[in-house]
Amino acid sequence: MPVHTLFPAFVRLFAAWTVMIPVSSHPQHNQCRLILKTGLCNNAKLSSVPLGLPSNIEELQLNHNHIQTLLDNSFTQYPSIISVGLAGNHMEKLEQNTFQDSQQIENLNLAENCLHIGYQETSHALSKLPVLRVLDLSENQLEDDMASVLLQNLTSLEYLNLSRNLLLRLDESSFSSLHKLRELDLQRNRLFEIDKAFEGTPKLERLNLAFNYLPCLIDFHMTQLVVLNVSHNSIEWFVARQDLLDTFHLETLDLTDNNLLFFPFLPSKSRLQNLYLSHNSISFYEHLAEDPTLQNWTISVQFFNLNSNVSNVTVSLWDESLHGDISSLEILDLRGNQVGYFPKGFVRKMPALSRLHMCTNCLEALNLNSEQFSSSLLELDVSNNRLSKIVADQSALAALGNLSYFNLSLNNVERLPYQLFSSLPNLRSVDLSYNSIGICPSEVAEKVGDSMSDCLVWSHLDSLRKLNLKGCQLRRVPPSAFTGMLLTHLDLSDNPGLLVEPGSIQDLSRTLQHLGLGNTGIRAFDFSSLTRLRSLNISRNSLTHIPSSLPNLELQTLDLRDNKLSTIPSGQANALARNLRTVFLSGNVFNCCQTEWYRTFELTKTVNMVDRSAISCQDLTRRTHQVDFFQSFLCGDMKGESIFWYILLLLSICLCFFCLLVIVLLKFRPKLLQTTIPKKCLKPTSY
Numbered sequence: 001m002p003v004h005t006l007f008p009a010f011v012r013l014f015a016a017w018t019v020m021i022p023v024s025s026h027p028q029h030n031q032c033r034l035i036l037k038t039g040l041c042n043n044a045k046l047s048s049v050p051l052g053l054p055s056n057i058e059e060l061q062l063n064h065n066h067i068q069t070l071l072d073n074s075f076t077q078y079p080s081i082i083s084v085g086l087a088g089n090h091m092e093k094l095e096q097n098t099f100q101d102s103q104q105i106e107n108l109n110l111a112e113n114c115l116h117i118g119y120q121e122t123s124h125a126l127s128k129l130p131v132l133r134v135l136d137l138s139e140n141q142l143e144d145d146m147a148s149v150l151l152q153n154l155t156s157l158e159y160l161n162l163s164r165n166l167l168l169r170l171d172e173s174s175f176s177s178l179h180k181l182r183e184l185d186l187q188r189n190r191l192f193e194i195d196k197a198f199e200g201t202p203k204l205e206r207l208n209l210a211f212n213y214l215p216c217l218i219d220f221h222m223t224q225l226v227v228l229n230v231s232h233n234s235i236e237w238f239v240a241r242q243d244l245l246d247t248f249h250l251e252t253l254d255l256t257d258n259n260l261l262f263f264p265f266l267p268s269k270s271r272l273q274n275l276y277l278s279h280n281s282i283s284f285y286e287h288l289a290e291d292p293t294l295q296n297w298t299i300s301v302q303f304f305n306l307n308s309n310v311s312n313v314t315v316s317l318w319d320e321s322l323h324g325d326i327s328s329l330e331i332l333d334l335r336g337n338q339v340g341y342f343p344k345g346f347v348r349k350m351p352a353l354s355r356l357h358m359c360t361n362c363l364e365a366l367n368l369n370s371e372q373f374s375s376s377l378l379e380l381d382v383s384n385n386r387l388s389k390i391v392a393d394q395s396a397l398a399a400l401g402n403l404s405y406f407n408l409s410l411n412n413v414e415r416l417p418y419q420l421f422s423s424l425p426n427l428r429s430v431d432l433s434y435n436s437i438g439i440c441p442s443e444v445a446e447k448v449g450d451s452m453s454d455c456l457v458w459s460h461l462d463s464l465r466k467l468n469l470k471g472c473q474l475r476r477v478p479p480s481a482f483t484g485m486l487l488t489h490l491d492l493s494d495n496p497g498l499l500v501e502p503g504s505i506q507d508l509s510r511t512l513q514h515l516g517l518g519n520t521g522i523r524a525f526d527f528s529s530l531t532r533l534r535s536l537n538i539s540r541n542s543l544t545h546i547p548s549s550l551p552n553l554e555l556q557t558l559d560l561r562d563n564k565l566s567t568i569p570s571g572q573a574n575a576l577a578r579n580l581r582t583v584f585l586s587g588n589v590f591n592c593c594q595t596e597w598y599r600t601f602e603l604t605k606t607v608n609m610v611d612r613s614a615i616s617c618q619d620l621t622r623r624t625h626q627v628d629f630f631q632s633f634l635c636g637d638m639k640g641e642s643i644f645w646y647i648l649l650l651l652s653i654c655l656c657f658f659c660l661l662v663i664v665l666l667k668f669r670p671k672l673l674q675t676t677i678p679k680k681c682l683k684p685t686s687y
Contacts, residue, residue: 038057061085069095082104092117119149138164142165154177166189187212190213191209205225209233214233226252235259238260242268248269281338331355332357338361353377356379358381369395430466436472466489491537493537513534519541533555538558550572560584
């Protein structure tokens with residue numbers, strides 16, 4: 001081969017060798033991997049920054065090592081480095097000149113360390129990073145003054161994580177130099193006061209104060225904020241400044257899990273889209289202002305801070321026109337409160353509302369006529385209230401033409417407007433579980449008309465995909481109940497004694513995928529026509545055997561809990577195991593000597609027996625065992641016959657033979673016995 005063709009190949013080989021040699025020449029750094037310009041040295045048991053990596057790397061991940069102190073000039077060999085990860089090292093400090101020759105670092109992760117020990121020296125090291133944009137100091141046991149020292153002069157910072165520390169109180173000096181800060185995470189500290197803490201952060205857009213101990217947020221005037229999360233605190237009041245002419249940019253406000261008694265007093269001009277208020281104690285009190293016996297009640301409140309200075313915020317408690325600007329609101333989550341009614345005009349103030357979640361409140365009536373929900377509403381959840389009455393005329397229902405999800409479960413509804421659901425053309429999911437609403441035969445439609453009815457006709461509602469009629473005290477599913485429907489999910493569980501007329505569910509054979517018939521008392525049911533069925537619940541039905549039509553289906557989830565099954569024949573078990581992914585079997589009394597089905601499911605790795613530890617069986621003495629640990633040494637062949645019976649039979653035969661022998665001896669050899677007994681048993685005694 002010519003020399004001129006060998007030379008380029010030699011050059012390439014030498015270049016590759018020079019890149020690989022530095023890493024391999026340092027045995028302590030063999031755990032590092034190179035991906036492009038990133039050095040991955042996580043969990044490598046390193047005690048210092050590794051040497052010998054390519055000098056042009058831009059990212060170095062050293063998380064979960066044993067670097068207790070970051071020494072001076074640790075990154076001198078890597079002048080191009082931009083991002084460093086040092087989380088979980090139990091690091092106590094960074095020496096003053098750690099970043100002396102690596103001032104291009106923009107992203108620094110120091111989470112899960114012990115920087116509270118050497119925070120002052122660490123502060124000097126951080127101040128040498130003029131372009132640092134992202135800093136994670138979470139889980140470092142930092143207190144208020146420590147955090148203030150660490151953050152001095154970090155004027156380029158845009159993202160800061162101080163979560164899971166020991167911060168108690170923030171004031172105007174805490175973040176005074178962070179003029180470019182856009183996102184701040186302070187969750188899971190011990191904060192109870194944030195007095196003017198964010199005056200020096202005019203560009204802050206996302207603030208997370210969740211899981212602290214804040215008692216209230218008043219005089220809220222951070223107009224630039226887009227997302228505010230103050231969930232899981234002890235907030236009793238949220239009051240925004242009402243006199244500001246600027247529009248608040250706030251789009252998401254999360255006040256979940258607090259102690260709010262009043263609906264928050266929101267800005268008078270805002271772009272609020274998502275308001276999360278679940279699990280508080282919110283109620284409306286407009287009706288109290290009209291009660292003459294309560295005229296001496298306080299109607300306004302003043303707020304004091306910890307320095308006993310009176311705030312200039314005054315709130316009228318009963319004036320419910322002070323909810324603020326909610327015209328842009330799209331999601332309102334009021335689950336788990338004490339709302340008994342909507343104030344007059346409240347719903348109309350939210351023309352863009354698409355999702356209203358009112359689960360677990362105190363609503364007693366829902367008047368769709370007066371509330372005037374807009375056509376933008378997609379989801380309405382009023383489950384677990386005290387509803388006994390729903391009022392809706394044709395015009396109100398026409399306005400809800402885009403509603404796709406309606407949850408009325410766990411109420412006291414016994415009668416509904418007959419046309420309630422049939423007038424909603426885009427309805428895809430209805431949950432009426434645990435009310436007292438029946439299924440009408442289709443011929444009743446002409447008789448009922450537009451009046452209230454204790455049953456509903458569902459046939460030909462072709463938009464609906466999910467229907468939950470669980471626990472509705474149903475007695476009968478009439479023929480053709482679901483004709484013309486395209487349901488994929490149907491739950492009729494918890495209706496004891498339910499009579500399912502032939503052909504009623506079979507009308508859904510082309511679409512039905514999930515069927516619930518638990519606790520209905522079914523005995524014989526032909527599932528063979530439901531070829532699309534993938535999930536079936538037939539628990540709590542006292543079944544002694546699995547319906548013969550099930551193994552022919554391609555079921556992926558099967559719930560057989562709390563029946564009276566003693567075994568599952570091998571043929572059925574093998575057929576089911578081919579497609580099953582999840583099966584529930586606890587609450588049955590299986591025969592310990594007929595558990596081949598269990599081994600079949602166990603050996604089929606794709607089958608998950610969810611309640612495996614609760615699946616039990618009884619042995620021949622009616623003692624209960626966990627199937628998984630039962631030792632079958634008393635059980636015989638594959639048919640489940642036990643060797644115990646053979647032993648018992650043998651003992652019985654031996655006993656019978658012995659008795660027969662005794663009888664023969666007594667009858668045919670009496671003289672032999674008479675002479676033998678005195679010799680062996682009767683011995684003379686001396687007196």
